[in-house]
Amino acid sequence: MAKKTDNPKMGRPRGFDTTAALDAAMRVFWEKGYEGATLTDLTDAMRINRSSMWAAFGNKEELFKKAFERYLGTYQGYIREALEKPTIREVIESSLRGTVDFLATPGNPKGCLSVHGALAVGDEADPIKQWLIQLRKNGLSVARKRFEQAKKSGDLGEDVDPVALTRYVATLIQGLGVQHASGATKAELMRVVDVALQHMGYLDEGQHPNHKENQAR
C-alpha cells in the first residue's frame, strides 16, 4: 500500500541539501565513471546514508541521470553561449577555448562526464551508455543547426560542408577531453586549439583554403 500523502510539507523535512548532494555524486561519477563509482563511494562523498539516497533519488541509475542533468546545467553552459555567438568563427573559437578552460578548471576531475561516464562498460551499465550516446547525438544535432544556419546566411563559404564541420569540431572537443585525461596541461591543450584555429583562418575571409588565390590574413 504505502500510499503517499497529498501534503508534502508534512513529516520530518530532509536533513540535507539535495543539490549539494547531487554535486558531490556528480564529481564521483565524473572521476570514476558510472560503473567504477560504488554506492559507498557515492554516499560517502554525499555525506548521506544509503537509504537517504535511496529515498531521495531512486537508485544508482536515476542518481546518475539526475547528476548528469545537473552537470549539464552547471558546466556545459559555455557551449550554449558559444553557439549564440554572431559568427561561426566565434562559435568555434569560443567552444574550443571554452572547452580548454572548462577542462583545466582547478578542482575539476579529468575529462568530461558525457564521455567519461560510460564509454565502454559491462552489460549492467549498458542502458546508461546508450542514454549518454543519445544525449551526445542530441548535442551534436543542436550544434549542427547553428552551422547550417551559418551556411544559409552566407557566414560559411559555398564549398564548406556544415555537417562535416560540426562533427569536426565535436571530434576536437571530445579529443581534448581524452588528451586532458591523458595528462595534457592547459597550455598544451590550448596549443592544440591554436593549431586548429590557425587552420581555420579561412573562416575570417569567407573563403576556402583550397580556393584559388585565397589570401589568408
Add this chain to the structure above:
Amino acid sequence: MAKKTDNPKMGRPRGFDTTAALDAAMRVFWEKGYEGATLTDLTDAMRINRSSMWAAFGNKEELFKKAFERYLGTYQGYIREALEKPTIREVIESSLRGTVDFLATPGNPKGCLSVHGALAVGDEADPIKQWLIQLRKNGLSVARKRFEQAKKSGDLGEDVDPVALTRYVATLIQGLGVQHASGATKAELMRVVDVALQHMGYLDEGQHPNHKENQAR
C-alpha cells in the same frame, strides 16, 4: 615448494591456442572496458576454463596487459607505417585515414582499446588506467620525434610548432574513436578527416596559412 621444472616440454601440453585465447579476451576488453569485462565474460569468450586462464596468464590485470600488447601488434601497425611515410603531409593523412579504416573495420568493437580500456574507472582498476595513460604518452612521444625531424629537415615550415601539431593529430585520432563509439558511420568519420586535411593544405606548399600572400593550391 611447488618448484618449477627446467624442462617446459614436460607434462601435459596446453589444450588451447594461447594467442587465439588472447584475441578473444582482447575483444571482450575492447567492448566492455577493463572493469566492465567480467572473468566469466572473458573465459566464456576464450572458451577456456577459469583455472586454465589463471595458469596461462596470471590474473585479470596480467591478462589485460598481454591482450593489449597483442592489440598493439595486431591493430596498431598502421600508425607505425604512417610514421614512416616520407612527408609529414603523408604521415598525417595516412594516420587519420588509417584510423577511420581501422575503426570502421566490420566486426571490430567500437572505439580503440587504448582509450576505451580504462578511461574513468574505480579504485581497483586505477593501476590499469595509469598504465594506459603512460602508454599513450609514449606513443605521443614517438610521433613527436617524427614531427620534430620533419621540422629540422624543412618539411615543416618555420612557423609551425611540431609539438603542438603532433598533439593536434593525436587529439583528432582520439576524438574519432569517441565519435565512432557515439554512432558515427565510416563516411561521417571520413568527412571529418577530409575537413582536417583540407585545413592543412598549407603542408603541401611548405607555407603557413597565416603567412602573407599564401596561395593554396
Add this chain to the structure above:
DNA sequence: AATAATCTGAATCGTTAGGTACAGATGTCG
C-alpha cells in the same frame, strides 16, 4: 501534547566479483 509523516542509520538480503584448492584427466619422457 498527540499524531502522522518522513527521515536516518544499522543490519541484512541475494548476487556476483575475482581468486583458489583439489582431484582426476592427459600428455611427455626416461
Add this chain to the structure above:
DNA sequence: CGACATCTGTACCTAACGATTCAGATTATT
C-alpha cells in the same frame, strides 16, 4: 611401461556489490 609434470573442470572461498528492510529519531500539522 610407468613415473611425473602439467592441464582441466568442479566446487568453493572471501569480499564487495547494489538493493532493501525496519526500528527509532525527528519534525510539521492538528
